[in-house]
Amino acid sequence: MTDAGAGGEERGRRLATDVPGPASRRLAARRAAAVTRAVGTTLGVFAARAEAGILEDVDGNRFIDFASGISVTNVGNAAPAVVAAVRHQAGLFTHTCFQVTPYEGYVAVCERLNALTPGDHEKRSLLVNSGAEAVENAVKVARYATGRQAVVAFDHGFHGRTLLTMSLTGKAVPYKEGFGPFAPEVYRAPYSYPFRNTGRLEEVIAHVETTVGAESIACVVVEPICGEGGFIVPEPGWLAGLSRWCAEHGVLVVADEVQTAMGRTGTWFACEHEHVVPDLVTTAKSLGGGLPIGAVTGRAEVMDAVHPGGLGGTFGGNPLACAAALAVCDTIERQGLLERARHIGDMALRRLEKLVAATGPVGEARGRGAMVAVELVGSDGHTPDAAAARAAAAACHRHGVLVLTAGTYGNVIRLLPPLVISDELLGEGLEVLEAALQGV
Numbered sequence: 001m002t003d004a005g006a007g008g009e010e011r012g013r014r015l016a017t018d019v020p021g022p023a024s025r026r027l028a029a030r031r032a033a034a035v036t037r038a039v040g041t042t043l044g045v046f047a048a049r050a051e052a053g054i055l056e057d058v059d060g061n062r063f064i065d066f067a068s069g070i071s072v073t074n075v076g077n078a079a080p081a082v083v084a085a086v087r088h089q090a091g092l093f094t095h096t097c098f099q100v101t102p103y104e105g106y107v108a109v110c111e112r113l114n115a116l117t118p119g120d121h122e123k124r125s126l127l128v129n130s131g132a133e134a135v136e137n138a139v140k141v142a143r144y145a146t147g148r149q150a151v152v153a154f155d156h157g158f159h160g161r162t163l164l165t166m167s168l169t170g171k172a173v174p175y176k177e178g179f180g181p182f183a184p185e186v187y188r189a190p191y192s193y194p195f196r197n198t199g200r201l202e203e204v205i206a207h208v209e210t211t212v213g214a215e216s217i218a219c220v221v222v223e224p225i226c227g228e229g230g231f232i233v234p235e236p237g238w239l240a241g242l243s244r245w246c247a248e249h250g251v252l253v254v255a256d257e258v259q260t261a262m263g264r265t266g267t268w269f270a271c272e273h274e275h276v277v278p279d280l281v282t283t284a285k286s287l288g289g290g291l292p293i294g295a296v297t298g299r300a301e302v303m304d305a306v307h308p309g310g311l312g313g314t315f316g317g318n319p320l321a322c323a324a325a326l327a328v329c330d331t332i333e334r335q336g337l338l339e340r341a342r343h344i345g346d347m348a349l350r351r352l353e354k355l356v357a358a359t360g361p362v363g364e365a366r367g368r369g370a371m372v373a374v375e376l377v378g379s380d381g382h383t384p385d386a387a388a389a390r391a392a393a394a395a396c397h398r399h400g401v402l403v404l405t406a407g408t409y410g411n412v413i414r415l416l417p418p419l420v421i422s423d424e425l426l427g428e429g430l431e432v433l434e435a436a437l438q439g440v
């Protein structure tokens, strides 16, 4: 265990108290009396500060961060360039509402996204506050531009918690149960899941053609890699085949890159691995490096189909969030973080693949770039084992490594380390995870 500490060096993992410690437990009691229990928590330690790959709690425990706040702090927590940009902008103005008086930062973020997203066609962007809002607006735009109503989403997909995006989301508990009725004209299709041998492209297309009808569909909303659904990497060619079918039938492709974008998978956008050029791309999470911002970026003629005044919101593209987003893009470029993501992925997968066994509990290790997961199964090598995932995650937490679970069946442990994490911290965290997996 390293404990570097002072002088701007990377701090190491440290367990100073029980997890959670006394200060966290006191805050948890206040929380229980003040915050609705409906908001869940992965690890009940209260944060005090965080940096590149370390999150420190109010008891002085330091966790190796394999969560990045669910793929938000790709450039690191409180990344110096982000902090400086936000401080500077806060001293100039904090808000005008872009619809009242515009400002350059909003335009600059849109220019950046138009240039970075796949495809060299003419593009336009819209800025919003969250991933859900981005997806919701992408569907509004797709419906308007096509004059069609149906939207196809996929098994294992997660797109948010608003009425429309919850309707698009594939998992009932905890996201949907009790919250109906859901938005109409949402249809679901199988997603390619190689480990479980489901969602072959021909089946998906036949299902959509017979149950919805191509001519009614405004768009498909698809994650290039399922995030909450369990880091499911579709079969090679699946996304490209789906996009081809869409193009042939006037169906727009909305790539939901909220979790996968901004270098996470080793490219700016996960669609690039499949050479897919979506009509619309949604981003959020890491775009703001910790400040809330989301975006829809798409073909100019599609985005501009909507009448002036048809899209917007009070806070969309807030100037502090725009300043942060520009600093995030600069940092990814300057620090070569796409390459870092690939390196992190190689290192993690190489080690986790060694744990895969026909009789479980690790049925598969998979991922792309710094988006890596293990799927845990029973001794038949197939049946999802959520209890094992919970136990392994809890063991990691007890030993100072913050990991997240995922998956429709709750049986996946996913790693989303910040792309700036050192090899040393990454290796140490993996060691803890390996021991936790061997212990279940």
Ligand code: PLZ
Binding pocket: 070, 130, 131, 132, 133, 135, 158, 159, 160, 161, 223, 227, 228, 256, 257, 258, 259, 284, 285
């Ligand atoms: N699309 C692909 O991953 C958010 C969910 C956390 P918001 N994923 C984290 C939770 O339990 O609510 C997500 C995503 C994809 C859309 C969203 C929604 O993004 O910024 O949380 O609204």
